[in-house]
Amino acid sequence: MSETRVRFAPSPTGAPHVGNIRTALFDYLWARHTGGKFILRVEDTDQAREVENGLELILESLRYLGITWDEGPDVGGAYGPYEQSKRLPIYKRHADQLIAQGVAYHCYCTEERLEQMRKVQRARGEQTRYDYRCRYLSPEERAANERAGLPKVVRLAVPPEGKTTLHDFIRGDLTIENKNVDDQVLLKSDGFPTYHLAVVVDDHLMKISHVMRGDDWIPSFPKHVLLYQAFGWEIPPHGHVPMVTGADKKKLGKRHGSTSVLQFRNDGYLPEALLNFLARLGWSLDDKTEIFARQQLIDAFTLDKIERAPAIFDYGKLDWLNGYYIRELPDDELAARALPFIPQADPAMLRALVPLFKPRIKKLNEIAALVDFFFEQDLEYDPQLLIGKDADAATARAALRAAHATLEKYPEGAFDDEEKIEAELRADAERLGMKNLPFFGALRVAVTGKTVSPPLMSSMRLLGREKTLRRIARAIVMLEKP
Ligand code: GLU
Numbered sequence: 001m002s003e004t005r006v007r008f009a010p011s012p013t014g015a016p017h018v019g020n021i022r023t024a025l026f027d028y029l030w031a032r033h034t035g036g037k038f039i040l041r042v043e044d045t046d047q048a049r050e051v052e053n054g055l056e057l058i059l060e061s062l063r064y065l066g067i068t069w070d071e072g073p074d075v076g077g078a079y080g081p082y083e084q085s086k087r088l089p090i091y092k093r094h095a096d097q098l099i100a101q102g103v104a105y106h107c108y109c110t111e112e113r114l115e116q117m118r119k120v121q122r123a124r125g126e127q128t129r130y131d132y133r134c135r136y137l138s139p140e141e142r143a144a145n146e147r148a149g150l151p152k153v154v155r156l157a158v159p160p161e162g163k164t165t166l167h168d169f170i171r172g173d174l175t176i177e178n179k180n181v182d183d184q185v186l187l188k189s190d191g192f193p194t195y196h197l198a199v200v201v202d203d204h205l206m207k208i209s210h211v212m213r214g215d216d217w218i219p220s221f222p223k224h225v226l227l228y229q230a231f232g233w234e235i236p237p238h239g240h241v242p243m244v245t246g247a248d249k250k251k252l253g254k255r256h257g258s259t260s261v262l263q264f265r266n267d268g269y270l271p272e273a274l275l276n277f278l279a280r281l282g283w284s285l286d287d288k289t290e291i292f293a294r295q296q297l298i299d300a301f302t303l304d305k306i307e308r309a310p311a312i313f314d315y316g317k318l319d320w321l322n323g324y325y326i327r328e329l330p331d332d333e334l335a336a337r338a339l340p341f342i343p344q345a346d347p348a349m350l351r352a353l354v355p356l357f358k359p360r361i362k363k364l365n366e367i368a369a370l371v372d373f374f375f376e377q378d379l380e381y382d383p384q385l386l387i388g389k390d391a392d393a394a395t396a397r398a399a400l401r402a403a404h405a406t407l408e409k410y411p412e413g414a415f416d417d418e419e420k421i422e423a424e425l426r427a428d429a430e431r432l433g434m435k436n437l438p439f440f441g442a443l444r445v446a447v448t449g450k451t452v453s454p455p456l457m458s459s460m461r462l463l464g465r466e467k468t469l470r471r472i473a474r475a476i477v478m479l480e481k482p
Pocket of ligand 1: 008009010011043195199212213214217
């Protein structure tokens, strides 16, 4: 058996979409499972669709997920260059070869003529396609066009009869009648190849052993098969992986929520969770296992377990997985990963807070709202929050005064005895004839600036005696203002 060589071949047209990266992940897992190579090839032949930092966004997305590649534009390799825009002479040579063999031809039609042709076809209710005008030019006509220096493209001469079949290892045989296949442009007038020529030439020259791509590419299969046949090359196994959809079964898009891998990173999803989640989009080991660490995925991943049915991107499940992986992280590690999400935090303090937020979050970007009060000097909040719904300022003030008096008796460090303090505070409330809810509600707002917070006693302990008392005193003053 020859070595497994699989490639991810993105076009640098924007922030990589989770659907594309899922396909890259399948390639990566298969390469690692077999001990083969994972190749990154940048398909930058459509200059109009390119974005400036497109390559960087791709590299960053893969790096975030820890998907490593063995050959690629940045690391090189024996089959480079790995950016198609740097391989133009290779495509030209192959296009010339096809012309010499008579399986491709130069087409001199102008864009205006083609547009006019399509207009007529549309008006007749026909499928738009090239009408063969330049396919059957006489040698004299060709020579005249060449002498006139007309711009030209190279088109594939699709056989008018017969059928073309690709065996797809996920879907079985795909077959189409050749009469329904367009004479595809292979090389554009600017010297750039189209996707179809470039992908076949490169998959062959780079010795790709398995081609996996999204099933939105199925319509291209006949062009690729015909090209392989024209060159006399063996077709590597191809598999079209299922599309990723939203809950409404429509192709995953912005309307469903985030779709960019880097957006998930910025929202506080752990790479472990997203990797696990993406691997399960169209692949499963059995009908029960959901949790897979990277190495388990590598060990378990085989091509026969890739599914045909569209894969639903379930945001709720991703959140659940992310919460799971957050709770699996050691506290030191979680503190380190949380820091970028709350940059104003003192790292030692944030580490101490981990037990407070770890059980309560699904995403790292939820931490700031929970614990930012630890890192602020003067809390900003509406004094009305201290009073609550059914009470009045005098009652809230009395509650805070009592709490202040009780807490003041505890020296620094003695806030550790959370149970004892809580019992005393409850006794205060009782003495004042207050229910626990408004009493502790006022105290919570005074100390945290929020009506919902991590457990109050632990919050006061971690905040420390001095800051806690200062915040309560400030709240009492706020309530005294008319
Ligand atoms: N450049 C194509 C894309 O962006 C690659 C498709 C393929 O893998 O063949 O989807």
